[in-house]
Amino acid sequence: MTQHFPTFRTNRRRFLAGATGIAGVLAMPSVLRAQTREMVVGGAASHRDWVETIVIPAFEAKHDCRVLFEGTRSLVNLEKMQQNADKPYLSVVQMDDPVMILADDAGLLEAVTQSDVPNMAELKDNTIHRDGAWVNYLQPFQAIAYNKDALPDGVASWEDLWSPSMAGRVVIPSLQNTEGVFPLFMAAALASGKPVREAQYDIDAGFKKLVELKPNILTIYTQMPQAFNLLETGEAWAIAGALSSFTMPRQAEGAPVGLAVPKEGAFASPSGVCIVKGGPHPELARAWVNDLLSPEIQSQIVGPTFSLPTNRSVAAPADLPQNIDVIAIDWAAVAQNRNSWVERWDREMAI
The missing domain is CATH 3.40.190.10 (Periplasmic binding protein-like II)
Known part of the structure; x- marks a missing residue:
């Protein structure tokens, strides 16, 4: 069977248009590099207000990125991590410690170290768990x-x-x-x-x-x-x-x-934060954890959350009982x- 292939005729205008298109394709990497990085953080729905008004604006300005916050219950966050384990879309998740244990047992967490998260050095006792699988950033x-x-x-x-x-x-x-x-x-x-x-x-x-x-x-x-x-x-x-x-x-x-x-x-009813194993933008995820542990952020969020800080250098809010003996x-x-x-x-x- 004889195959008939279409014939293409070109001219100067078509050639120049094609050349322009090729140049545009070749230029795309620089455009992509200029696009803002986007990270998704999971957490409690009740935390949305202070996360979106205090933490996210400061983080986005500091790290030149965009952060999306998905607020729901801890067990729902765990389900998301499990269902997307092969291709995670969450980078960071904030959950209660009992649910963190389940997530770590399932191999869903990426441990952090002090070299990755320097503010871990300032944490109180009993706030770093399972060799850094997660850390506590607040203590309601x-x-x-x-x-x-x-x-x-x-x-x-x-x-x-x-x-x-x-x-x-x-x-x-x-x-x-x-x-x-x-x-x-x-x-x-x-x-x-x-x-x-x-x-x-x-x-x-x-x-x-x-x-x-x-x-x-x-x-x-x-x-x-x-x-x-x-x-x-x-x-x-x-x-x-x-x-x-x-x-x-x-x-x-x-x-x-x-x-x-x-x-x-x-x-203590500790609030934990972890990095999702294999999640996008691990460098931003580590930065998020480090910033949550910083005195700058903790001093702003302990008041709205009526919680104790986990950073030793941060004082408890004045309207909370002071010098509390927190039982682990x-x-x-x-x-x-x-x-x-x-x-x-x-x-x-x-x-």
């Missing part, structure tokens, strides 16, 4: 929220929750909630006489002590806003394990609530035992 803390009208002097000790005067006035979180482990661990410390750092492994003592609290329990919540409705109306007097970033804004808005840090201390939790042990603890909770803590 959890203690006891109380109704100021009912308890004008606050709550001096976690043991006060067991006082007969608190009958039917105490609210605690379900163990299905992350913060549900804090009353359990403190109960273990009170029952055993051990420091919480040791008592968190004595779960039998914790459950025994919590069962003794049942006459004082008004309800066990799974949604914190519901618990605060009870607290603000005065039906409840105290919420064990209440989060600073939830309590303090309500106080600032005029609700009759306060946040007590009892003599035994408060629990072994989240890996929690992850390993959580299901069995929840089953026991369902059996023993029904009210």
Whole structure:
């Protein structure tokens, strides 16, 4: 079969047009180099305001790039990382430590070092995890929220929750909630006489002590806003394990609530940041982590988040309790035992 190929005729005008096109193609690399780099950061939806008004503008100006923030829940961020593991589009993710453990176990995190992230040298103890798989940039803390009208002097000790005067006035979180482990661990410390750092492994003592609290329990919540409705109306007097970033804004808005840090201390509910393994722009990702740990950024975000800084050189906001003894939790042990603890909770803590 004879093949017929089309014939092409050229002329000076067509040749020059083609030459111009070729020149344009050859010039494209310089155009591409001039394009702004774009990085996607995942985080909590509740963090969007301070991330987009404080961190992103400073970062973009400093590093000549563009940052897109995707706000959602930590477990949703984990799902994104898992589903896109072969071709990640997220460069950095900010999540709670319990979810960080799952992400690291799945091999989704790229560890950072002090040479990559110099501000790691300024971090407090217990804020660098698994050899740099992730670090904490903030420490929202959890203690006891109380109704100021009912308890004008606050709550001096976690043991006060067991006082007969608190009958039917105490609210605690379900163990299905992350913060549900804090009353359990403190109960273990009170029952055993051990420091919480040791008592968190004595779960039998914790459950025994919590069962003794049942006459004082008004309800066990799974949604914190519901618990605060009870607290603000005065039906409840105290919420064990209440989060600073939830309590303090309500106080600032005029609700009759306060946040007590009892003599035994408060629990850290640390906010972590990690680099996604194989994610785009690793150099920008490392810079993002380093900037989040810097005194310049932390001094601006601790106030809006009602949190403690993790950089040693940054002071806690003036309107937060000072010199808080923050109790570190072994989240890996929690992850390993959580299901069995929840089953026991369902059996023993029904009210």
